[in-house]
Every structure is written in structure tokens, then in C-alpha cells.
Amino acid sequence: MTESTLGMPTVVANDVHIHYKTFASGKAAQNSRNLLRRQRGVRVVKAVRGVSFVAREGESIGVIGHNGSGKSTLMRAIAGLQAPAKGTIYASSRPALLGVNAALLGELSGQKNVILGSLALGHSMAEAEETYKDIVDFSGLGEFIDMPMKTYSSGMSARLRFSIAVSRDHRILLVDEALAVGDKEFRAKSEARIRELREQAGTVFLVSHSMGSIRDTCNRVLWIDHGELKMDGPPEDVIEAYKAHG
Template identity: 55%
Template sequence: MAVAETAAPTPAATTPASDAVPTVIADNVNIIYKVTAGSGGKGTAASAFRRILKRQDRPTIREVHAVKNCSFTAYKGDAIGLIGRNGSGKSTLLRAIAGLLPPASGAIYTGGQPSLLGVNAAMMNDLTGDRNVVLGCLAMGMSPEEIEERYPEIVEFSGIGEFIDLPMSTYSSGMSARLKFAIASAKTHDILLVDEALATGDAEFRVRSEQKIKDLRDQAGTVFLVSHSLDVVLDTCNRAIWLDKGVLRMDGGVKEVVDAYNKEATGKR
């Protein structure tokens, strides 16, 4: 583990002023996914029954250790960028903070209910956009009256326009990303987790959603941002965490971490 690198060079950024209030504490978090790899075949009823009796997993189930021994503390007012290569566990870690993906060991403590804004937000593709707006808001715990009140604002922000009464399966990926982002950001949040939400939209939507994130960040205590665009991270964050193959490689001021990450990325080439 690259413990030395993590702890030593960045005391200034991670140790806050004495009155700082922690909002997210991750303590030695391990996250393990179970995935069904390859084509396992359905098997017969008899073999399925035997497997259940012996409490064996399917032979083709593989475990993926997505986040390994990760610890950090986030404070009120922090905007933390999560950087790292594809598949390094950034989105997984966000989901764990949101409480959507329970860690296999270790613990994550949060103040209030964290909210995840992401393009992976799944809606019902057979249904029209407006039904998805209502369903998504109900699932987030909003009341029907509240939804009625916010509905025009959500649709307006998504910029979907007249396509709102078409099924979501007919939307382009950019359009559905806009709608999902609009739904998820309809609520106010204590802890805001943003997962690559800005990547798929067009330039106009990107500007609008970055502004929305800034607004939300002013209301929210803490923001986490996953992005492959280091410029966005440098622009919006004061702190960065670098994940490499599930291991927390570096945690510190945004400039230092991004520089170190850049150095390694270019050094490898």
C-alpha cells in the first residue's frame, strides 16, 4: 500500500482548521462486487437444487475487489475531486458513500442523506419522460404536491422540450443524461455526489449543469466530483483524492494531486 505517499506530503490540505466539522468519514473501506462472468449456462433444475443445498455460488461468479482499505475524512465546505484511471473504483466509492452499495468491511459515516447525481441513474426506458420524472421524484421521497410544483422547472432545466411525452427508449444518450440529471438535482442535498454527470451533454447543457453544481455546492456542505476532465476538477474542487486500482494513492490539495497524477500519466507514455 502506498501509505507513505498518502499521509506525508499533504498535511495542509487534509488537516483542517480546528473548528471544521466532518461530514463524511470513510474508515478502512473495502468494497467487493460479485459479478457473473461469461456464459454460465442455465443448468438443470437438479443441479441448481444441489448448488442451493451446498450453498455454493455459481461456478462462474467472480469477485471483484473494487475498493481496497480506503480511509479519508471530508469536512463541511470541501469540494473533493476523485481522479484516477477508468475502473479504478471512483464510481464504486461514490455509490458506497451514498449508501447504495454496502461495503464488505469497514464503515462509512455520513451526516445527512448523501445524494448521487449520475448519468448511470436508471429510469424505466419503456415509459415516457414525464412519467419518469414523476417516478424518480416519488422514489426520492418527494410528495405529489411538491412534484407538481417542481415539474415545470425540472422539464425546463432538462431542455427536453416537446420530447418529454415520448418513451425514454427513443432518447439519445445525451438527452436521457440531461433528464436524469434534472430529476436528481430537483432535491436539495446535504452531501452531493456528482458522477461524471457533465460528460455526455452538449456544451450548452454543460454550462447550465456546472452552474447548477456550483449552486448546489453553495447550499450543500460537501461535494464529491468524479471527472476525467482534470480542468473541471481544478476549477470546482479544493481537494482531490487519487484512486489507483482501488487503492487510495494520494489525498491532498487539488493542485498537488492533479500534478502528481499528470506526472505519472505522462511518465508512463
């Protein structure tokens, strides 16, 4: 294990397996005659297969792996949005996942979406109004904040989403692919904010394909490969092994 004797454990995953059902066709479909016991064409995908780790206070953990390796599924399970089929995840507080997107409405102005997003993350109305200014300032959207969100470029809406999500001092924050967007300046600001959260004794999980972001913000990396934890260690070592693997 790495030099993780520093902080108290915040997230513990014990032999986590996650399966989900999908409707498949063709060869993948397994027909069952019993209508009541199984639906036709349902196939169980084993997305995560036996992942265990202990995350501690002050750790910022990069999660890397190929597309479809189960990174996002694992994050969703840590956030309590997906129940593990086997194994258990423990956490010190309810982990926040950057999932504001689902609550936001394109027809409405950025302004209203900031309030809505804050409420979606569990703020009270008073807190949402209090953090409103910080969020708008952080996003750097300026006068665009009055425009309907559907007129935003993808980079702009991603910036707004990220700003809403990191506005609160989460004890455990899960960030999924959010840093890949935005311009250089915004990216630097985002990375600084993640370091800040980490220093406030929080734990940050960062899923990204950008090895640069991970190197700059994380002090530990988990490499997930085909649903299994392939490597767990300091960023330099894991990224090197990951790159060598191809």
C-alpha cells in the same frame, strides 16, 4: 490534510474495503468441492482496499482514477448501496447518488419520467409536482418533454437525468460521470449548479474523467488507484501528479 478545518464533517470513511463476487471462468475460476460453502467459479474482486478520508461541509470533491480503479464502487458504498467488507462509512444524512436512470422508463414521456425520477430520489408526490417545472426548465428540453424518452438522444436523456438528480438541495450529492455529456452550455449550467449546492453547505462528490470539469468545480481531489487512495489534496497538485503518472 488540506484546509479542511472550515466545515463540520459530513462523510467519514474509515479504512473501507469493498469486495464483490463475480462469476469468472477459465483461470480466474477457483473450483471448490463444497457446494454449500461456495458456488463454482466465484471470484472475489477487491475493488476498494482501505480508503479513509473526512469530507466536510462546503467541499466539492473530485474523484479521479483509471477505469476500474474503484471510484464508482466507492461512490456506491458512500450512498449505502454497497456494504463495505471491512471498515465503516459515516454520513450526516443519506447521500444521494445519481441513480435515477434505473427507475426511468423509455416508453413513457419525459414528463412522466420527471415525476417518477423525483419520487425515486425520495420526494413526496407534492414535492415532485412542485419541482417539476424547475427540472424541465433546467433540462432545456422544451417541447421534447412530451415525447417518449426512448426517442431522446443520449445527450438529451443524460441532461434530463442530471436535471432530476440536482433538483433537490441534497446535503451530500454523489455525481458519477454526469458532466461528460451535454453540450457546452448545459455543462456550464451543471457546473454552476454544483457550485451552488456546495455553497449551501453541502458536500459534492464528482467522479469524472474530465480534468476540466474537476478543475472548474472542485476544491479537493481524491485520486483512487487500484482501489487505494493514492493522493488527497488540492485539485492542481493532484491532477498534475495524476497526469505525470500517465
